[in-house]
Amino acid sequence: MRAMRGRFITFEGGEGTGKSSHASLLARRLEALGIEVVLTREPGGSTGAEIIRHVILSGAAKPFGPAAEAILFAAARDDHLNQTIRPALARGAWVICDRFTDSTVVYQGILGGVDLNLIKAIERIVVGDDKPDLTIVLDVPPELGLQRAASRRGTGAADRFEAEAIQYHTKLREAFRALAAKDRGRCVLIDTTLPREQVADGIWNEVQSRLTPQKYRGTFREAAS
């Protein structure tokens, strides 16, 4: 029996907005319905892309500038799509990805000054029709987001992006908010200053009303048997 194609959900937002936490909480709720979930992240999510992740987040690619970084993110995404995302969707699994193309638009395009036409052209080649069905944009004032990222990190060093100044993170937040407002069909903006359980319920309500996971209840297990 041919499996029904899975759904593709991405989480976006600035640092410490809660993307990783809420991606996991959503995965658990979907799994409780008997849906197979592939929880993944960018940059990364496949062997080749994880190598590129290390190169970018270590700061080794920074001297080449934001356009070269955008190309590296796209190369990582190409491998991630081919090795992980497309096979999962094809077998009926739901894919939840922590960051995707909107991060390239915001970080390298809007903040990094890379021509958005170039970024969109690369996106069309790499992603094609495999765009997210739903993008959850998490929103928190940057001071709180950075505080949360720092407390989670403990004594470890900030990565290349976390170490940027507060004005940068304010612009980042504005860019993600604008992006969510521009594409309301695909995106939903969620305030994560609220307690975690309340945020998780808000996300779950959006997923239920937009993607009706109940209709997929147990589809993967049936398809696999």
Ligand code: Z5A
């Ligand atoms: N990047 C790019 O430039 N271009 C691209 O195309 C792509 C990425 C794909 C990836 O870093 C970096 O790559 C990223 C952009 C760039 N910039 N940075 N930094 P990463 O994957 O290492 O980091 P991140 O994506 O920014 O995620 P993060 O900092 O790890 O944060 P998060 O995933 O959004 O948050 P979290 O880990 O779920 O939560 C942070 C803490 O807050 C944690 O202790 C939680 O328990 C706590 N938390 C979460 N929600 C709540 C609520 N509601 N109340 C209280 N506490 C909470």
